[in-house]
Amino acid sequence: MARKGTNASGMRRYNERLILSAIRRMNGASKAELARVTGLSPQAVVRIIDELDSEGLLFQAEKRTGGMGQPATVYRINGARGYTVGVEIGRNAMTFVLLDFDGQQRAMHCDTGAFPSIELAVQRIDRFLHDHLPASLQDARTFFGVGIAMPWFLGEWRDELGISEHQAAEWRRADVADRLRAGLNWPSFFDNDGNAATLAHLLGGAGVDLQNFMLINLGIFVGGGLVLNGQVVQGRHGNAGALASMPIIADGRRDALIHHASLYDRDRAKTPQALAAWQSRCAEALAFAISGANSLLDLEAVIFDGSLDARELADLVEAVRLHLQKDAPPDFFLPDLRTGSLGKNAAAIGAGLLPLHAQYAPDLSSLFKRE
Numbered sequence: 587m588a589r590k591g592t593n594a595s596g597m598r599r600y601n602e603r604l605i606l607s608a609i610r611r612m613n614g615a616s617k618a619e620l621a622r623v624t625g626l627s628p629q630a631v632v633r634i635i636d637e638l639d640s641e642g643l644l645f646q647a648e649k650r651t652g653g654m655g656q657p658a659t660v661y662r663i664n665g666a667r668g669y670t671v672g673v674e675i676g677r678n679a680m681t682f683v684l685l686d687f688d689g690q691q692r693a694m695h696c697d698t699g700a701f702p703s704i705e706l707a708v709q710r711i712d713r714f715l716h717d718h719l720p721a722s723l724q725d726a727r728t729f730f731g732v733g734i735a736m737p738w739f740l741g742e743w744r745d746e747l748g749i750s751e752h753q754a755a756e757w758r759r760a761d762v763a764d765r766l767r768a769g770l771n772w773p774s775f776f777d778n779d780g781n782a783a784t785l786a787h788l789l790g791g792a793g794v795d796l797q798n799f800m801l802i803n804l805g806i807f808v809g810g811g812l813v814l815n816g817q818v819v820q821g822r823h824g825n826a827g828a829l830a831s832m833p834i835i836a837d838g839r840r841d842a843l844i845h846h847a848s849l850y851d852r853d854r855a856k857t858p859q860a861l862a863a864w865q866s867r868c869a870e871a872l873a874f875a876i877s878g879a880n881s882l883l884d885l886e887a888v889i890f891d892g893s894l895d896a897r898e899l900a901d902l903v904e905a906v907r908l909h910l911q912k913d914a915p916p917d918f919f920l921p922d923l924r925t926g927s928l929g930k931n932a933a934a935i936g937a938g939l940l941p942l943h944a945q946y947a948p949d950l951s952s953l954f955k956r957e
Contacts, residue, residue: 598634601626605634606643607947609663610689611794614647616658635661643667643687663688668728669719672938673711674779675736677806680707681931682714685938689790693718694931701753704762708769731773733940734766735782735933737809738825775940779803780827782936783891783928784811784818789939792889792926799885799921802829802872803932804892804899808847814883834874836867846871849893869902873909880921891926899925 604624609615612623621631638644645664649657665686674681680702684693695718697710711732715724723729759765767774777785784801787793793801793813801810812819812827819826830844845851847868855861876888890903903923910920928935 601630602634602638603946605631605638606663609644609661610789613794614660614662616650616660618658665690668730669723670730670733670938670941671711671715671719672733672782672934672936672940673707673714673735674782674934674937675702675707675734676779676933677701677737680710681934682711682718683931683934683938684714684718685935685942687942689935689939689942691935694934703753703756704765705769708766711770729772730945731775731941732770733775733777733782733937734763735777735779735937735940736762737780737807738778738823738828773941775937775944777937777940778824778828779933780809780811780829781818781820781824782934782940783809783932784813784827784936785939785943786928786932786936787889787891787926788813788816788818789943790935791928791932792891792924793887796886798883799887799889800827800876800879800883801889801891801926802847802876804847804849804890804894804902805930806848806850806893807844812883829875832875832878834871836871843871843875847875865898865902865905869905870909872902873906873913876906876921877910877914877918881915881918884919885921887922887924889924889926891928891932893930896925 601624604626605620608620608623612619615623617628617631617635620626620635621628624631626634635644639646639661642664644661646659647662648660650660651657665688667687669687669692670685672683672685678701679696679698682693682695682697683691686692695714700706702710719729763776766776780801780803783803784793787801788796793799796813797816799813801812803809803811807830810827810829821827830842830848832843834841834843834846836846852861852864852868855864879885880888890899892899894902903925907920907923910918914920926932
């Protein structure tokens with residue numbers, strides 16, 4: 587059974603994190619609503635809210651009327667309380683985002699220059715900080731650190747990426763995170779790009795109301811992540827939900843999803859007929875992967891997002907739905923198929939949330955438990 591908030595005095599810090607996470611996911615809440623979703627007593631919620639308000643972490647946003655009694659005060663996260671920077675080191679670009687304490691975007695930049703060395707990646711991060719975060723805010727009280735998201739195997743698939751063996755070898759080393767961290771002057775938090783994108787959808791995207799879902803991120807390489815019981819599942823090596831290598835059957839042979847649902851392959855389609863063929867092959871492969879994952883996990887939803895434009899993404903999701911409805915076994919429960927709106931920036935946004943999540947988030951399985 588998922589844990590809820592505790593009224594034990596020794597768990598004060600946990601309960602504060604629980605309240606902040608609930609307000610963030612609910613985009614504002616009253617004290618009564620917070621007591622209901624966290625399981626804390628009304629007295630405990632009042633005490634914690636008043637303390638967080640006095641510390642400047644929350645503010646009173648509005649009065650909500652309805653029903654009997656006095657109007658309820660809605661509390662929201664105070665975005666001006668602090669800032670983070672998120673960085674996605676991708677296979678064809680570096681994307682940067684400045685987030686405030688409420689997770690709202692304050693600046694965004696995409697650098698599509700040459701495939702970076704680690705030294706160049708650090709230089710680009712420093713330049714973004716210099717350009718977008720005033721020096722007056724660059725201290726431990728207001729700047730919580732840099733989150734970095736990247737594929738764990740960035741140096742692999744060299745032929746698909748079109749990079750040299752020397753470039754690939756630098757990113758295959760086991761000390762990549764340590765070398766990046768050594769070049770930065772701020773606390774640094776790392777995750778793979780799929781997990782970071784999934785965190786972005788869990789905290790502020792299409793999954794804010796969900797406890798169990800899979801994200802399919804359609805980028806240069808297909809990727810994604812997994813949420814179970816309100817938590818991004820890391821796995822033993824931090825690589826759970828890495829859909830690129832998920833086995834499928836295509837043309838009667840075993841293959842990997844990366845070769846059928848990645849945009850590097852789509853971009854090779856030079857005619858309408860070739861594009862239609864890719865879309866058909868992609869939808870069939872995704873349906874096969876979803877069928878296997880959902881048979882094991884019984885998910886609430888599958889979220890699709892990535893670099894496709896909204897119309898093509900919607901058409902692809904509908905094609906996947908038709909495959910699942912036609913080919914699924916009789917004991918298969920079709921998950922809700924959703925389209926996200928974070929697009930190609932999801933991993934960078936999730937990276938920016940990593941410092942906040944590390945410092946201010948409890949076990950999210952405590953929230954929104956169905957009675």
